[in-house]
Amino acid sequence: MPALIAIAPESRLVGHHRPWPRAVANAAGWIAVTETLADRQRTLLGLWGEADAVHMAVFDEADGTVGVISLEGLEGNYPSVARRHPPALRLERALRDLTGLEPQGLPDSRPWLDHGRWTLRFPLGEKAIRPAEAVPYKFLPAEGESLHRIPVGPVHAGIIEPGHFRFTANGETVVRLEERLGYVHKGIEGLMTGADLGRALQLAGRTSGDSTVAYAYAFSRAAEAALGLDIPPRAVWLRALMAELERLANHLGDIGAICNDAAFSLMLAHCGALRERVLRAADAAFGHRLMRDRIVPGGVVADLDEAGAAGLRTLLAEIRRKFPALVDLYDNTASLQDRMVGTGILVPDLARLYGAGGYVGRASGRAFDVRRALPYPPYDVLRFDVPILDQGDVNARIWIRIREVEQGLSLIEQILDQLPPGPTRHDVADNGEVREGMAVVEGFRGDILVWLRLAGNRVDRCHLRDPSWFQWPLLEAAIEGNIVADFPLCNKSFNCSYSGHDL
Amino acid sequence: MRRLLFESLIRPPLTEAAPRQSDAAIEELATAVDRSARRRLGRSLSIRAVDAGSCNGCELEMHALSNVFYDIERFGIRFVASPRHADVLMVTGPVTRNMAEALERTYNATPGPKWVVALGSCARDGGCFADSYAVIGGVSRVVPVDLHIPGCPPPPTEILKGLLALLDQADKGARAS
Numbered sequence: 001m002p003a004l005i006a007i008a009p010e011s012r013l014v015g016h017h018r019p020w021p022r023a024v025a026n027a028a029g030w031i032a033v034t035e036t037l038a039d040r041q042r043t044l045l046g047l048w049g050e051a052d053a054v055h056m057a058v059f060d061e062a063d064g065t066v067g068v069i070s071l072e073g074l075e076g077n078y079p080s081v082a083r084r085h086p087p088a089l090r091l092e093r094a095l096r097d098l099t100g101l102e103p104q105g106l107p108d109s110r111p112w113l114d115h116g117r118w119t120l121r122f123p124l125g126e127k128a129i130r131p132a133e134a135v136p137y138k139f140l141p142a143e144g145e146s147l148h149r150i151p152v153g154p155v156h157a158g159i160i161e162p163g164h165f166r167f168t169a170n171g172e173t174v175v176r177l178e179e180r181l182g183y184v185h186k187g188i189e190g191l192m193t194g195a196d197l198g199r200a201l202q203l204a205g206r207t208s209g210d211s212t213v214a215y216a217y218a219f220s221r222a223a224e225a226a227l228g229l230d231i232p233p234r235a236v237w238l239r240a241l242m243a244e245l246e247r248l249a250n251h252l253g254d255i256g257a258i259c260n261d262a263a264f265s266l267m268l269a270h271c272g273a274l275r276e277r278v279l280r281a282a283d284a285a286f287g288h289r290l291m292r293d294r295i296v297p298g299g300v301v302a303d304l305d306e307a308g309a310a311g312l313r314t315l316l317a318e319i320r321r322k323f324p325a326l327v328d329l330y331d332n333t334a335s336l337q338d339r340m341v342g343t344g345i346l347v348p349d350l351a352r353l354y355g356a357g358g359y360v361g362r363a364s365g366r367a368f369d370v371r372r373a374l375p376y377p378p379y380d381v382l383r384f385d386v387p388i389l390d391q392g393d394v395n396a397r398i399w400i401r402i403r404e405v406e407q408g409l410s411l412i413e414q415i416l417d418q419l420p421p422g423p424t425r426h427d428v429a430d431n432g433e434v435r436e437g438m439a440v441v442e443g444f445r446g447d448i449l450v451w452l453r454l455a456g457n458r459v460d461r462c463h464l465r466d467p468s469w470f471q472w473p474l475l476e477a478a479i480e481g482n483i484v485a486d487f488p489l490c491n492k493s494f495n496c497s498y499s500g501h502d503l
Numbered sequence: 504m505r506r507l508l509f510e511s512l513i514r515p516p517l518t519e520a521a522p523r524q525s526d527a528a529i530e531e532l533a534t535a536v537d538r539s540a541r542r543r544l545g546r547s548l549s550i551r552a553v554d555a556g557s558c559n560g561c562e563l564e565m566h567a568l569s570n571v572f573y574d575i576e577r578f579g580i581r582f583v584a585s586p587r588h589a590d591v592l593m594v595t596g597p598v599t600r601n602m603a604e605a606l607e608r609t610y611n612a613t614p615g616p617k618w619v620v621a622l623g624s625c626a627r628d629g630g631c632f633a634d635s636y637a638v639i640g641g642v643s644r645v646v647p648v649d650l651h652i653p654g655c656p657p658p659p660t661e662i663l664k665g666l667l668a669l670l671d672q673a674d675k676g677a678r679a680s
Binding site for chain 1 (some may be wrong): 554564603
């Protein structure tokens with residue numbers, strides 16, 4: 001991070017932070033880095049706090065470097081990032097709820113995750129007693145003639161997670177959507193503090209159920225980075241295999257579910273059958289349909305036997321045989337295309353500003369995939385394309401998924417072909433030191449960041465940043481000017497995580 | 504599309520035979536299903552899913568129940584959009600403090616006779632989130648629970664077993680009375 005150091009010259013590097021550097025800066029240095037976000041030289045990767053410190057991870061797309069900049073020894077406040085860079089807004093509102101640190105100049109004084117119902121305030125900071133009465137939440141105003149409001153949630157009509165959507169509509173057209181989240185806040189980062197690696201991994205794998213592999217993957221890589229631990233080659237490849245199976249299952253499920261939201265249930269039936277086959281093959285190969293708790297610091301706990309591998313090859317053949325007809329069906333059904341094309345457009349400029357990852361970013365022209373931008377093994381030797389489109393509509397987000405299903409099939413085959421033999425797990429040694437590690441992993445939804453500080457084998461502080469943090473706000477922008485009836489389509493095509501976001 | 508539909512006609516269905524009911528569930532339910540309720544229900548169940556704080560894993564397996572392999576609607580069981588139409592609330596997750604009121608309200612909006620199924624290990628006792636400042640605990644801390652289906656998440660077959668036991672109890676009662 002020489003460039004970051006140059007921007008914040010008074011800063012000092014932290015010795016025990018891996019693999020990317022972390023620098024402790026003064027307020028001027030912090031503000032200077034904030035300015036590089038505001039003028040788009042860098043992208044915000046994450047922003048989190050402790051009782052008296054804040055940390056900001058930034059990514060330089062030009063030279064592909066990552067750095068963390070921190071303010072330590074704070075006395076109750078620090079200069080807000082969102083004041084200059086809106087994508088940080090919800091992160092800072094959450095940071096304030098959790099630590100009690102006040103982001104100076106933050107344009108929104110409302111709480112975010114704290115609904116006034118926890119047993120205490122500031123769980124990650126100087127804990128305080130919560131006020132007796134919850135303060136009512138004020139939604140943003142929308143003014144004009146003939147506007148009406150539609151409140152939706154937190155309990156929704158389908159089998160989905162809870163969140164509240166406040167629509168302001170003029171007739172059928174959405175004028176403003178405001179999200180209110182935090183309903184499934186479980187206090188995962190609070191539970192992490194003081195936990196041993198085993199329990200922390202269990203919590204990480206339950207941050208967002210559909211990305212349980214990706215979270216365990218990211219957590220394990222962060223812990224291994226902190227401890228300087230190598231894992232056996234076979235484990236490296238098995239991890240990628242599980243991650244690709246998870247991506248495949250989720251994309252297949254999403255393609256069907258989005259079409260179903262346009263009342264085209266034939267796609268859901270066929271894609272649902274393929275998704276079920278992936279889960280069954282995963283169960284046969286790794287002993288759990290979602291492959292939960294299979295990746296651990298030091299390696300993996302489930303080895304692939306010959307029957308499991310044969311099952312996966314049968315799966316690949318089955319999907320290759322059936323999927324092209326479904327893609328044709330999607331592409332040639334005029335009534336379906338009529339709903340998808342041009343609906344819920346996210347303009348590329350916003351996707352870039354927010355650093356939106358996953359299919360949301362890649363359908364709006366942002367060519368970012370962690371497996372390519374910050375490659376980790378075995379992706380450095382695997383061949384794959386990162387599909388990019390720039391229309392930014394529901395249709396584009398489906399096509400990114402379709403292309404990624406195709407890439408996923410090829411990746412799984414390459415992994416099966418090249419899977420090295422040998423042990424699958426190394427022991428994690430306890431050296432009793434304080435060490436920090438960080439990892440970014442590409443989940444099916446986008447880039448998952450995990451940062452942690454270990455004291456020996458116990459977690460001192462762990463932060464998990466879901467890709468949804470930079471996608472949820474963009475859904476508010478994408479829906480504007482669409483009709484209320486198209487919201488399910490837009491929402492499902494984003495498929496942001498509630499649990500991963502609320503933590 | 505015509506070819507796909509035609510193939511569906513000539514190929515054998517993917518749908519699998521119903522699983523055996525879960526013995527543990529039958530035992531738990533024996534006391535839960537009262538006679539008048541059985542008569543009104545007959546052999547169908549409308550389920551309203553409520554996520555009270557889950558990681559979303561249980562929801563994925565609940566979705567799977569509707570795919571062609573499990574085809575839950577053949578048993579007369581279906582998921583409905585409103586608690587007003589529901590016989591069963593299927594609740595997942597440790598109940599978070601931020602969701603407790605919504606869960607309670609959903610329960611109150613469901614007309615009797617009604618049952619609550621707590622799905623997944625977290626719904627039983629809060630699971631690995633039990634000690635958090637933001638979590639109340641298992642579903643029974645907020646609303647009365649008639650049936651627990653454990654697992655993290657429980658596979659579709661396990662959910663189906665529990666629900667079939669619920670239906671069967673209801674059905675038996677209807678004939679007996």
